[in-house]
Amino acid sequence: MGKNILVAHGGGPTAVINCSLQGVVEAARASGQVDKIYAARFGAEGILAGDLIDLTDVPASTISKLSRTPASAIGSCRRKLTDADFPTVLETLRKFEIDCFFYNGGNDSMDTCNKVDELARKEGLDLRVIGIPKTMDNDLDLTDHCPGFGSAARYAALSAAELALDASALPIHVVVLELMGRNAGWVTAASAMAGRLTDCQVLTYLPELPVDEDKMLADIERCYAKGKGLLVTVSEGIYGLDGEPLADTGIVDGFGHKVPGGTAQHVTDQIVQKLGLKSRAEKPGLLGRASIPYVSVPDREEAYAVGRFALESALKGESGSMVAIAAERAPVYQSSLFLAPLAEVANVEKKFPLEWIADGNGIGDAFFDYALPLMGGDFPEYALLRG
Known part of the structure; x- marks a missing residue:
């Protein structure tokens, strides 16, 4: 008798989260060891409601489209499970006779994954639990990087370069670009690529360092005076010398985190x-x-690979782990996969290295050595005619 598997998404989707889902589904079908393939509709909410999507007989032609589909095809949520929820989680797992559970998400999702694994062991449930990494924030520990980051970084780099070209072509205003990153500045750091691709002045501020607003304004005034245009890129979660965010929506999400926002407008107003x-x-x-x-x-390729690896690992009897990526960058980029203990990953946040920040508002070469292979090649070479 084949095994029944369940996949769920947690937290904010990425451009490649569905690639991991595709990897799980296609590996399950190829294994010959899986009977039913379920997905939780809207993540933890679906598990609590017993609302699962049966993907077992979805045509292969539809599954193949997942790699070109943004957001979450099965739905995600920001529901933080509490102790009171876990009996219901167990009830759903038993009702659908789930043998393998895969949770695709970031820090909070890995914590949930770890708790489900611990609960299953305590209750004597024969369940294999594997976490599949996903976060554009790139802040999961023990893995070189996270699926979703490379694409978000590429978007940040190219969008910033396009804005920088516009700012330098009509240098009548300072352009301030706000990018996602509540506590970790990995994606915003990629926006500094604009300074490498254009002749525009670029200042970049990450949440790993407090911002002295007086110094920030002095640097902005100095760089703008050069007449080459100025792009200022900021992480949404940057904070001042007093430890308070420069901007705050006043909203708290389902995981208990303050929702940042409005930082670019705040800086613009200043x-x-x-x-x-x-x-x-x-x-x-x-x-x-x-x-x-x-x-x-x-x-995209690594997101698919971690999904396949998760399924294959569970069928080999592995549990209580997250798929992680090891990488070598010289002489050419290559990556491999391994399993990291969920208990060592859950709720641990990997910050951007302070030594990669130059003078408080610049990004050093070490970051680009690290990130460029993840962002993919073929960055444009622009015609810069003004000198």
Whole structure:
């Protein structure tokens, strides 16, 4: 008798999260060991409601489209499971006779995954639990990087370069670009690529360092005065010397995190009011994590691979682990997969290395050595005629 498997998505989707789902489904079908393939409709919410999608007989032609489909094809949520929820989780797992459970998500999702594994062991449930990494924030520990980051970084780099070209072509205002990253500045760091692709001045601020707003404004005024245009890129979660966010929506999400937002507008307002310069705020928001045209090919391929590896590992009897990526960058980029203990990954946040930040608002070469292979090649070479 074949095994029944369940896949769920947690947290904010990425441009490649469905590639991991495709990897799980296609590996399950190829194994000859899986009977039923279920997916939780809207993640943990679906598990609690017993609302599962049966993917067993979905045509292969439809499954193949997952790699070109943004967001989550099965639905996700930001529901943090509590102790009171777990009996219901067990009830659903038993009702559908689930043998293998895969949770595709970031830090909080890996914590949930770990708790499900611990509960199953305590209750004597024969369940294999494997976490599948996903986060554009790139802040999961023990893995070189996370599926979803490469594509979000590519989007940030190219969008910032396009804005930088516009800012330098009509240098009448300071352009401020806000990018996702509540506590980790990996994606915003990629926007500094604009300074390498264009002749525009670029300043970049990450949440790993507190921002001295007076110094920020002085640097903005100095760089703008060079007359080459100025792009300022900021993580949504940057905070001041007082430890408070520069901007705060006042909203708390389902995981208990404050929802940041409005940082670019705040900086823009300061530029206008205190420097007397024109400025405008730009914020791609969800486009930064869901854009298929900007998907990184290595990111797509690795997202698919971690899904397959998760399924294959569970069928070998592995449990209580997250699929992680090891990478070598010289002489050419290559990656491999391994299993990391969920208990060591859950709720551990990997921050951007401080030594990769130059002078508080620049990004050093070490980051680009790390990130460029993940972002994919073929960056454009622009015609820069003004000198």
